[in-house]
Amino acid sequence: MNKRNLIAFAFLTVVGVFLIFSTFMMHPFGDPNEQAMDQYIIDNTVDETGANNGVTAVVFDYRGFDTLGEATVLFTAVAGVILVFRRLKK
Amino acid sequence: MKGMSTIVKTTANISFPFILIYGLYLIAHGHLTPGGGFQGGAVVASGLVLMLVAYNTEWISKRIKESHLSIFESLGALSFVILAFLGIIFGTAFFSNFLVGTETLFGGIPLNGAADINTGGIIPLMNFAVGLKVIAGLFAIVYIMAHFISKKEEKIA
Numbered sequence: 226m227n228k229r230n231l232i233a234f235a236f237l238t239v240v241g242v243f244l245i246f247s248t249f250m251m252h253p254f255g256d257p258n259e260q261a262m263d264q265y266i267i268d269n270t271v272d273e274t275g276a277n278n279g280v281t282a283v284v285f286d287y288r289g290f291d292t293l294g295e296a297t298v299l300f301t302a303v304a305g306v307i308l309v310f311r312r313l314k315k
Numbered sequence: 316m317k318g319m320s321t322i323v324k325t326t327a328n329i330s331f332p333f334i335l336i337y338g339l340y341l342i343a344h345g346h347l348t349p350g351g352g353f354q355g356g357a358v359v360a361s362g363l364v365l366m367l368v369a370y371n372t373e374w375i376s377k378r379i380k381e382s383h384l385s386i387f388e389s390l391g392a393l394s395f396v397i398l399a400f401l402g403i404i405f406g407t408a409f410f411s412n413f414l415v416g417t418e419t420l421f422g423g424i425p426l427n428g429a430a431d432i433n434t435g436g437i438i439p440l441m442n443f444a445v446g447l448k449v450i451a452g453l454f455a456i457v458y459i460m461a462h463f464i465s466k467k468e469e470k471i472a
Contacts, residue, residue: 275415275425275434276346285441289410303452310463
């Protein structure tokens with residue numbers, strides 16, 4: 226085993242040990258630190274927005290601005306594809 | 316230039332209406348069941364792509380023009396933004412849900428914590444706008460690329 230492989234193996238060991246320990250120290254799933262906003266949305270979605278689907282209520286009502294950005298990304302992608310391929314067609 | 320075999324065409328013909336109905340259901344019930352404008356639009360667009368693959372580009376281009384797709388996509392994006400701006404005029408802020416509780420279209424108040432098809436305020440309308448946009452947008456990408464490839468094949472052959 227030459228020097229290069231030895232350094233690589235040592236680096237891999239350090240990173241692997243770090244990853245394994247951080248996996249054990251990970252925050253438990255489904256147990257958020259801050260529950261105030263989650264609980265607010267769960268409690269008030271139906272009354273405030275009239276939607277049973279909380280995800281859609283968040284996407285289109287509480288965080289509508291984010292959806293505007295997503296729609297813009299799609300629009301830009303389509304505009305780019307049409308621009309590029311229309312040029313090449315001729 | 317003939318498209319795929321008769322088996323593929325028949326299967327596509329049979330399954331296309333069901334895919335279409337399922338996608339439109341996902342869009343229309345976006346505020347009640349899992350799904351929404353993006354997901355339903357992707358389902359409808361993949362149904363259209365199925366027809367494009369089963370038949371050929373010319374067969375599709377006789378029925379759907381590229382300009383139609385551009386118009387639909389722009390219409391969806393425009394109505395989405397206009398609905399958001401109506402929130403400033405009639406409501407309190409950008410994207411505010413001004414229709415909920417007004418007893419007009421989609422303005423019903425959910426009874427006993429259960430919404431139905433006529434509740435949700437601007438959420439169903441925005442689902443329709445985004446659905447239209449995603450249908451036209453995703454199909455336009457595949458359509459333009461398929462058109463380009465078929466032109467190239469003609470040139471080579």
